[in-house]
Amino acid sequence: MGVTIHDVAARAGVSVATASRALSGQRGVRAENRAKVLAAARELDYEPNVVAASLRSRTTHTIGMVVPRIANPFFATLVESIETQLHDGQRSLLLATSHYDPEVEQRQVRALLDRRVDALIMIPCHRERSGAALTTAAARIPVLQLDLRVDGFAGSWVGVDNEAGLWQVVRHLTERGARSLVFVGAEPTDSAAQARLDGYRRAVGDGEDVLLGDFSKEWGQRAAELLLQRGALPDGIVCGNDTIALGVLGELTSRRVRVPEDVLVTGFDDIPYAALAQPALTTVRQPQQQIAAEAVRVLDARLAGEETALRSTAITPDLVVRASA
Structure with a gap:
């Protein structure tokens, strides 16, 4: 026995x-x-x-989590931070990926509910179409939106103050003497893309120059090509995330454009590759451990019945100045 x-x-x-x-x-x-x-x-x-x-x-001691793409370095490290927080409380994480497809996201949420997870942490892939999956989950278990959020969805959220991060970037570049700036970001299909675009526009005021694609290295390379085709580069290129910035840096380097001597380049997120870039990338650091700790704290309070009010927590990020700007 x-x-x-x-x-x-x-x-x-x-x-x-x-x-x-x-x-x-x-x-x-x-x-x-x-x-x-x-x-x-x-x-x-x-x-x-x-x-x-x-x-x-009547509890499984498991938390479900849905992310848009685990291959994204930012999401991968954020998942790890959440998992660390949960392990401290002897709980497990069940992870699913939506691949930026709201229909896949809906199926993944239903699969996690079938596994009887105690709560759900979700990084919604679309600021409108992810609402159905969130509504389905919230009818059965506590739900928390992390990093990204759905417009108009009545639920708790924990993330970073994207607009404050962009304000820090623009102020830094202005102090470095930059007079002409271009924002290279993503089409605002998710809340971070929208908030960073809004933050940039508010920081620079009238006459903003914007190129929008997606949060990929390939788009960063293409955007750099478009800027080079103009003939004269701006003083600074503000990128919507680090992956875009790495693409911009790679294309500029291949064209023998010197960074930061010829143009300043910044990113957002401070993924692990940012410090390894050539030159090392100036970027906005999202405090992932702090974000993860607050997310788990909010969920724990909901699960224990200690907190029923919905809340939004925006954590102020830090500017990390390196060699690129």
Whole structure:
């Protein structure tokens, strides 16, 4: 016969109820007793019956998460930050990808609901069409929008203040002596693209110069080609994210345009590749650990019934000045 919860409780010198609460990550267990129970479980190589525990508690200790594209370095590191926060509370993350397709997103949300996740963290891929998937999930479990959001959806959101980040970029370039700027961003199909475009326009005022495509390196390369075809480059190129900026830098370098001597270039997000670019990219850093911690805190409060009011939390990002501007 295998090791049971009774064996773990006896080894730890606590009641079976205390051992059960400690192993399931519930509150109301003293830190000393929790440590004893976890140590006893390791020593005895105890494997809890997860299915039975879920049926008893009506919770699976899992959180679902849907992201537009895991290959995007920003989303990948944000997922890792969320997973770290959840593991601290002995919970698991079930991850799904929408591939920027609202219909796929809807199917992924339904699949996570079928897996009986306790709550859903969603980075909606479209600022309008993702509303159906969010509504479906919110009717059954607590839902949190992360980073991106759906227009008009009544739900909590945690992300970064995109407009504040663009304001910092424009001010920095102006202080560096830039008088002519171009914004290379994405068509505003998601909320970040819209907020960054709005932030740029508010920061520069009248006469803004804007090129819009998507959040890809390929679009950054194409945008740089278009700017070179004009004959005279602007003083600064403000990119909507780091991936675009890496494409711009690559194309300019291949054309023997010097950065920052001939033109200043900035990004947004501070993905891991930003510091490795040639030259290293000046960008806006999203505080992902802080964003993840706040997101999990909001969900925990909802799950515990401690917070029912919907809230939007916009965290101010930091400008990271490197060699490109």
